[in-house]
Amino acid sequence: MPKAFQSSSRPFHHPQPQSPLHCGAVSLEELARNFGTPLYVYSADQILERLEMFTQALAGRDALVCYAVKANSALAILKLLAARGAGFDIVSGGELERVLAAAPEAADRVVFSGVGKTAAEIDRALDVGILEFNVESESELELLAARAAKRKRKARFALRVNPDVFAETHPYISTGLREHKFGIDIRRAASLYESAARNRWLEPHGISVHIGSQIRSADPFGAALERVYKLVTQLARKGILIRSIDAGGGLGIDYHAGKSDPAARVRDYAAAVDRALAGFDGQLLLEPGRFLVAQAGALVTRVLIVKQNGRKTFVITDAAMNDLIRPALYQAHHEIVPVQPRTGRARAVDVVGPVCESGDFFARDRKLPPVQPGDLVALLDAGAYGMAQSSNYNTRVRPAEVLVEGRNARLIRRRETIADLLAPEMV
Ligand SMILES: *Cc1c(COP(=O)(O)O)cnc(C)c1O
Numbered sequence: 001m002p003k004a005f006q007s008s009s010r011p012f013h014h015p016q017p018q019s020p021l022h023c024g025a026v027s028l029e030e031l032a033r034n035f036g037t038p039l040y041v042y043s044a045d046q047i048l049e050r051l052e053m054f055t056q057a058l059a060g061r062d063a064l065v066c067y068a069v070k071a072n073s074a075l076a077i078l079k080l081l082a083a084r085g086a087g088f089d090i091v092s093g094g095e096l097e098r099v100l101a102a103a104p105e106a107a108d109r110v111v112f113s114g115v116g117k118t119a120a121e122i123d124r125a126l127d128v129g130i131l132e133f134n135v136e137s138e139s140e141l142e143l144l145a146a147r148a149a150k151r152k153r154k155a156r157f158a159l160r161v162n163p164d165v166f167a168e169t170h171p172y173i174s175t176g177l178r179e180h181k182f183g184i185d186i187r188r189a190a191s192l193y194e195s196a197a198r199n200r201w202l203e204p205h206g207i208s209v210h211i212g213s214q215i216r217s218a219d220p221f222g223a224a225l226e227r228v229y230k231l232v233t234q235l236a237r238k239g240i241l242i243r244s245i246d247a248g249g250g251l252g253i254d255y256h257a258g259k260s261d262p263a264a265r266v267r268d269y270a271a272a273v274d275r276a277l278a279g280f281d282g283q284l285l286l287e288p289g290r291f292l293v294a295q296a297g298a299l300v301t302r303v304l305i306v307k308q309n310g311r312k313t314f315v316i317t318d319a320a321m322n323d324l325i326r327p328a329l330y331q332a333h334h335e336i337v338p339v340q341p342r343t344g345r346a347r348a349v350d351v352v353g354p355v356c357e358s359g360d361f362f363a364r365d366r367k368l369p370p371v372q373p374g375d376l377v378a379l380l381d382a383g384a385y386g387m388a389q390s391s392n393y394n395t396r397v398r399p400a401e402v403l404v405e406g407r408n409a410r411l412i413r414r415r416e417t418i419a420d421l422l423a424p425e426m427v
Contacts, residue, residue: 005049005052005053005262005263010046010295010380010381011023011024011043011045011046011295011296011404012028012298012337012378012380014341017341018341020339020340020376021337021338021339021340021378023041023042023043023298023404023409024043024045024404024406024407025404025406025407026404026407026408026409028041028298028300028339028376028378029339029340029376031300031402031409032300032302032339032376034409035400035402035411035415036400036415037300037301037302037318037319037376037399038299038300038301038302038317038318038319038323038399039299039300039301039399039400039401039402040297040298040299040300040382040383040386040387040399040400040401040402041297041298041299041300041378041401041402041404041409042072042074042077042293042296042297042383042401042402042403042404042412043296043297043404044077044080044296044403044404044405045404045405045406046295046296047077047080047081047292047293047296047383048080048081048084050262050288050291050292050293050295050296051065051067051081051084051086051292053262053263053266054266054270054286054288057263057266057267057269057270058270058273058284058286061274061284062281062282062283062284063283063284063285063286064086064087064109064283064284064285064286065086065087065286065287065288066086066087066088066089066109066110066111066131066246066285066286066287067081067086067087067088067089067287067288067289067292068088068089068091068249068287068288068289068290069088069089069090069091069095069098069099069289070090070091070095070289070385070388071289071290071292071293071294071383071384071385071388072289072293072297072383072384072385072386072387072388073095073098073388074387074401074403074412074413075098075101075102075412076102076403076410076412077293077403077412078098078099078102078103079102079103080403081292082099082102082103082105082106082109083103086106086109087106087109087110087111087131087285088106088109088110088111089110089111089113089249089287089289090110090111090112090113090114091112091113091114092114092121093118093120093121093124093125096110096112096121096124096125096128096130100128107128107129107130108129108130108131109131110125110128110130110131111130111131111132111133111134111158111208111246111285111287112125112130112132112133112134113134113136113160113208113210113287114134114136115136115137115140115181115182117133117140117143119143119147122143122144122147123147123150123151126147126148126151126153126155127151127153129153131156132156132157132158132205132206132208132244132246133155133156133157133158134157134158134159134160134206134208134246135157135158135159135160135184136160136182136183136184137184138184138192141157141159141192141196141202144157144202145196145199145201145202148201148202149201153201154200154201154202154203155201155202155203156203156205156206157196157202157203157204157205157206158205158206158207158208158244158246159183159184159189159192159193159207159208160182160183160184160208160209160210160246161183161184161185161186161189161207161208161209161227161228161231162176162177162178162180162182162183162184162185162186162209163176163183163186163209163211163223163224163227163228164176164177164178164185164186165177165211165220165223165224165227166220167211167212167215167217167220167250168215168216168217168220169212169213169214169215169250169252170214170330170331170332172329172330174211174212174213175210175211175212175213176209176210176211176212176220176224182210183209183210186227186228186231189207189231190231190234190235190238193235193238193240194238194240197239197240204235204240204241204242205242205243205244206242206243206244206245206246206282206283206285207228207231207232207242207244207245207246208245208246208247208248208285209224209225209227209228209246209247209248210246210248210249210250210287211224211248211250212250213249213250213252213289213290214250214252214253214290215250215251215252216252216254216265218268218269218271218272219272221247221250221251221269221272221273221276222272222273222275222276223276224247224248225245225247225272225273225276225277226276228245228247228276229245229276229277229279229280232245232280233279242282243282243283244282244283244284244285245277245280245282245283245284245285246285246286246287247273247284247285247286247287248286248287249286249287249288249289249290249291250288250290251265251266251269251288251290251291252290252291253290253291253294253295253381255332255333255334255335255381256333256335257335262291262295266291289384290384290385292384293383293384294381294382294383294384294385295380295381295383296383297381297382297383297384297386298378298379298380298381298382298383299319299323299324299378299379299382299386299399300339300376300377300378300379301317301318301319301323301376301377301378301379302317302318302374302375302376302377303315303316303317303318303371303372303373303374303375303376303377304316304317304318304354304373305373306349306371306372306373312349312350313347313348313349313350314349314350314351314352315349315350315351315352315368315371315377316352316353316354317351317352317353317362317377318353318354319353319362319379319399320352320353320354320355320360320394320396321353321355321357321359321360321361321393322353322355322390322391322392322393322394322396322398323353323386323387323390323396323398323399324362324379324382324386324389324390325389325390325391326382326385326386326389327361327362327363328357328359328360328361329389333363334362334363334379334380334381334382335379335380335381336351336362336363336366336368336377336378336379336380337377337378337380338368338369338371338375338376338377338378339375339376339377339378340375340376341369342369342370342371342372342375343369343370344369344370345370346367346368346369346370347367347368347370348365348366348367348368349363349365349366349368349371350363350364350365350366351363351366351368351377354394355393355394355396356394362379387399387401387413392416392421395418395421397415397416397417397418397420397421398415398416399415400413400414400415401413
């Protein structure tokens with residue numbers, strides 16, 4: 001029996017109008033008291049629910065969800081997903097070490113993407129026996145063959161093709177056009193498979209594609225996969241059997257408040273994939289990142305100062321662009337919710353951090369209910385590309401992270417200390 005999904009797309013809610021914002025059953029006020037701020041809070045239940053949406057939408061297919069580690073690489077989250085059978089999409093040797101640390105048994109469910117793999121990274125991945133290398137250039141294929149020969153281990157690979165499909169999203173996270181650095185021109189792929197098939201250390205195994213991130217329509221995914229499937233049939237005629245198709249990640253979420261139904265979005269997506277790959281009965285790999293974790297997470301921050309400059313009001317928080325860079329980098333929108341609502345008229349404010357950059361903002365001219373110094377606010381939908389893109393800019397320690405599982409909340413990463421930051425340096 002398919003399980004009914006909770007219709008709410010976010011686990012953060014006020015149980016009563018006057019009660020503090022909760023993550024599931026746990027009060028964010030209590031978490032801030034126990035663990036300090038800024039604090040990333042994630043709902044394990046929501047992450048698993050999202051994974052289950054894919055599993056259900058793709059029932060009947062041989063499908064493996066390979067979570068894109070770069071969206072949120074917390075070891076505890078990797079372990080949680082691995083325990084439910086997920087694989088992983090990695091883009092560096094460092095991410096491979098994360099998977100091995102969190103879930104060594106999942107090594108053979110790892111696909112390795114990325115435009116610039118080093119020999120050392122390839123060697124390590126060959127040694128631990130990953131599922132497949134997603135190769136992004138002819139020279140990478142040569143390097144892979146050379147390393148495989150040296151290690152005497154056959155390398156299973158997919159070519160990441162560039163399907164030349166336009167997907168409506170922010171230009172920094174669009175990857176499926178010929179002008180982007182990603183993938184191999186799909187028109188050149190067949191001849192590369194043919195020459196690779198003659199190399200005893202290379203095993204043509206799959207075709208992969210990834211057209212970008214935060215894509216909210218299913219159409220470009222379908223269009224890209226139709227082109228991929230054409231290549232599969234073309235290769236079959238030449239005697240090259242493609243066993244897996246990796247459809248990449250990129251499924252978007254709604255960052256604005258609204259009533260969109262994530263389960264319906266996954267079903268639409270799966271339907272588009274199914275239509276494009278109707279004739280394909282090999283393994284289907286998917287690499288969702290953002291869709292699994294973004295809405296499961298919030299960044300909880302304390303208001304330090306409310307200040308008036310001319311006509312503008314600035315709400316200055318203890319979190320900054322180094323903790324969550326998406327607004328500065330992609331002009332991204334995050335909903336901002338006071339943890340303990342106050343009554344009073346909403347007014348337009350800029351919510352900013354203490355970093356010395358005018359780009360250090362979370363929201364501009366945002367209507368917010370009244371907030372005062374000492375209040376907590378939550379930046380929603382911060383589970384993906386939040387902590388993962390954080391830095392120590394301005395010598396700021398990175399936030400702690402908490403994972404909420406049912407009624408239980410546990411620290412999954414302690415707050416950094418200044419000593420952590422200074423440790424690698426010599427005077
Ligand atoms: C970033 C990335 C993903 C994940 O993208 P999301 O938008 O987070 O789903 C998947 N595959 C590859 C190759 C990527 O680079």
